[in-house]
Amino acid sequence: xxxxxxxxxxxxxxxxxxxxxxxxxxxxxxxxxxxxxxxxxxxxxxxxxxxxxxxxxxxxxxxxxxxxxxxxxxxxxxxxxxxxxxxxxxxxxxxxxxxxxxxxxxxxxxxx
Amino acid sequence: xxxxxxxxxxxxxxxxxxxxxxxxxxxxxxxxxxxxxxxxxxxxxxxxxxxxxxxxxxxxxxxxxxxxxxxxxxxxxxxxxxxxxxxxxxxxxxxxxxxxxxxxxxxxxxxxxxxxxx
Numbered sequence: 001x002x003x004x005x006x007x008x009x010x011x012x013x014x015x016x017x018x019x020x021x022x023x024x025x026x027x028x029x030x031x032x033x034x035x036x037x038x039x040x041x042x043x044x045x046x047x048x049x050x051x052x053x054x055x056x057x058x059x060x061x062x063x064x065x066x067x068x069x070x071x072x073x074x075x076x077x078x079x080x081x082x083x084x085x086x087x088x089x090x091x092x093x094x095x096x097x098x099x100x101x102x103x104x105x106x107x108x109x110x111x112x
Numbered sequence: 113x114x115x116x117x118x119x120x121x122x123x124x125x126x127x128x129x130x131x132x133x134x135x136x137x138x139x140x141x142x143x144x145x146x147x148x149x150x151x152x153x154x155x156x157x158x159x160x161x162x163x164x165x166x167x168x169x170x171x172x173x174x175x176x177x178x179x180x181x182x183x184x185x186x187x188x189x190x191x192x193x194x195x196x197x198x199x200x201x202x203x204x205x206x207x208x209x210x211x212x213x214x215x216x217x218x219x220x221x222x223x224x225x226x227x228x229x230x
Contacts (some may be wrong), residue, residue: 037215041157048220049149049157054213092157096215099171100148101159 002026002095012112015042019080021107023093028073030097037096040069040078043106044089051077085111113136114211114219118208121224124198132193132224134208139219142166144211146191148182150204151223160206162192176202198228 003026013019023038030036040053048094051060056076057108066081080087088111114228120132134146147162161172170182182196191208205223212218 026220031215035214039165041217043157048207048222049209049217050220051218054216054218058200060218072221090156094157094217096211096217099169101149101162101215101217103157103159106156 002029002098002102003028003102004093004095004102004104006093008093009105009107011109013080013083013109014112015085016055016082019083019109021078021085021091021093023076023078023104025074025076028093030073036072037070038071038076039094039096040068041092041094041103042089044086047089048091050112053058064070070101077087080109083109083111115116116208116210116221118206118221118224121226122217123227123229125174125227125230126196126199126228128205128228129196130198131179131191131193132195132206132208132226132228134192134221136192136219137189139210139212139221141189141191141210142186144214144216145169146184146210147217148185148191148193149209149217150202150226152201152204155204161193166190195226200228202226203228 031067042071057069090106145164148160186190187188192196207223208221209217
């Protein structure tokens with residue numbers, strides 16, 4: 001199975017400041033068709049997960065443009081340009097290039 | 113309105129069985145993969161099982177292989193998870209999720225709670 005490792009696991013951020021989460025996979029998550037099915041999910045307290053980013057850097061509909069994804073191969077990053085109060089929650093990277101799908105441990109973002 | 117609704121969660125004793133249902137409205141579950149993902153209390157997300165197309169591909173996490181069975185009913189736009197020989201460590205909120213884009217887990221339900229305890 002592909003192991004996804006996130007850092008940091010806890011991320012205190014001041015409102016309006018940027019934030020960055022790293023995700024590393026134990027092997028390449030490039031699929032046989034050349035696409036990389038690396039996703040970022042947000043789970044706000046008490047809610048179901050919500051996908052923010054798919055295929056490394058594509059933002060889902062309705063996701064604010066302060067969220068961006070980047071990376072390739074085995075190293076990926078989620079960036080929030082200016083953290084807002086509504087961004088509080090846990091963020092997961094997830095690979096869907098290989099079965100079983102696997103998730104990172106989650107990064108808990110809180111406001112300082 | 114696009115919606116995924118899970119049902120069937122309950123409190124059961126170890127060794128018993130339970131069947132979870134996931135029904136979609138507003139889109140077809142048959143186009144891309146549909147998966148079950150669980151979240152134990154206070155823990156992270158764990159992929160449990162997935163199904164693509166007309167059962168062209170089915171797979172399970174090692175932790176449930178041989179005990180859980182995923183299936184679908186295209187006429188009802190539903191996917192099911194038959195869970196047998198339940199263990200306390202299966203206690204979790206079980207989410208149904210659909211890819212919508214390949215490898216993507218875009219649509220999520222609200223989850224259904226399974227508690228395994230004597």
